[in-house]
Amino acid sequence: MKLGLIGYGAIGRHVEAAGLENIELVSVLVRRPRQEGLLTHEPDRFFAHKFDAVAECAGHEAVSMYGQRVLENGADFLVTSVGAFTDTALFDRLLAAAKASGRRLILPSAGIGALDILSSAAVGGLESVTVTVRKDPSAWKGTIAETLVDLDGLTAPYTVFDGPVREGARLYPQNVNISAAAAIAGLGLDKTRVVIVADPALTTHIVELEAKGTFGRFTFMEDVAVSEENRKTGKLVAMAMVKSVRQLASTLVVAA
Ligand SMILES: NC(=O)C1=CN([C@@H]2O[C@H](COP(=O)(O)OP(=O)(O)OC[C@H]3O[C@@H](n4cnc5c(N)ncnc54)[C@H](OP(=O)(O)O)[C@@H]3O)[C@@H](O)[C@H]2O)C=CC1
Numbered sequence: 001m002k003l004g005l006i007g008y009g010a011i012g013r014h015v016e017a018a019g020l021e022n023i024e025l026v027s028v029l030v031r032r033p034r035q036e037g038l039l040t041h042e043p044d045r046f047f048a049h050k051f052d053a054v055a056e057c058a059g060h061e062a063v064s065m066y067g068q069r070v071l072e073n074g075a076d077f078l079v080t081s082v083g084a085f086t087d088t089a090l091f092d093r094l095l096a097a098a099k100a101s102g103r104r105l106i107l108p109s110a111g112i113g114a115l116d117i118l119s120s121a122a123v124g125g126l127e128s129v130t131v132t133v134r135k136d137p138s139a140w141k142g143t144i145a146e147t148l149v150d151l152d153g154l155t156a157p158y159t160v161f162d163g164p165v166r167e168g169a170r171l172y173p174q175n176v177n178i179s180a181a182a183a184i185a186g187l188g189l190d191k192t193r194v195v196i197v198a199d200p201a202l203t204t205h206i207v208e209l210e211a212k213g214t215f216g217r218f219t220f221m222e223d224v225a226v227s228e229e230n231r232k233t234g235k236l237v238a239m240a241m242v243k244s245v246r247q248l249a250s251t252l253v254v255a256a
């Protein structure tokens with residue numbers, strides 16, 4: 001199968017570098033102008049290829065700029081920047097494009113676990129779902145958090161957001177896409193709560209997911225090393241994308 005990649009940063013580079021059996025990576029779309037190897041910044045060059053699947057690891061803007069084109073050209077679209085779907089019109093447009101072309105919009109597990117339990121529990125009905133994301137203050141640089149608190153001066157944990165995922169994932173587009181994935185798997189973007197914390201004691205990303213429903217309840221916690229390339233992104237995300245891409249061409253699929 002032929003794969004396209006959008007984004008060649010902390011996530012995309014690792015997908016390119018990974019062994020992908022039965023998968024040929026044919027082109028990588030980036031933003032800053034360059035043409036080297038498989039890389040191009042020109043969308044028309046990228047879309048001149050025929051893909052079976054395109055994996056986005058680039059950001060919300062890339063989902064809205066290229067998602068429809070990917071699906072209309074007959075490829076499945078794997079989205080890591082799931083927070084882009086806080087824009088309902090975009091989400092509906094991509095779902096309609098996928099349906100019309102008989103392809104799939106795939107939301108990989110990426111930086112969060114337990115989406116398998118959550119989506120199973122949603123079948124029977126959920127009462128409450130909360131995602132808590134804690135990162136060190138540097139991860140919140142360049143975000144609206146800088147207007148709320150002096151990130152460099154923090155000596156104790158500070159909650160920079162507590163509310164519905166639809167708002168939190170829009171305000172922190174590079175940091176809490178996992179909350180949008182959990183919301184879409186479970187109670188939806190408006191009823192799922194996200195708590196976002198800058199914690200100066202941390203050197204890792206701590207993510208907690210708590211859910212209650214007809215099935216019972218579960219709590220999930222992960223303590224994830226920070227990627228060297230991007231302090232906003234955990235190392236698990238690239239590993240998970242390699243797993244999700246490999247599954248596209250794999251005979252055995254675990255945790256689908
Ligand atoms: N679901 C999840 O668990 C997670 C999702 N994410 C999402 O993944 C995204 C990428 O993360 P990460 O790899 O750490 O980010 P990086 O900043 O390390 O890399 C981003 C890459 O995307 C490219 N890019 C950005 N915008 C565009 C665009 N409009 N068109 C084409 N290419 C573009 C950049 O191009 P260039 O090289 O030219 O600058 C760069 O190669 C995040 O912004 C976030 O939305 C991140 C972490 C977890």
Ligand SMILES: O=C([O-])CC(=O)C(=O)O
Binds near residue numbers: 177178237
């Ligand atoms: O890797 C993480 O910490 C999760 C992340 O950035 C995101 O969901 O956007």
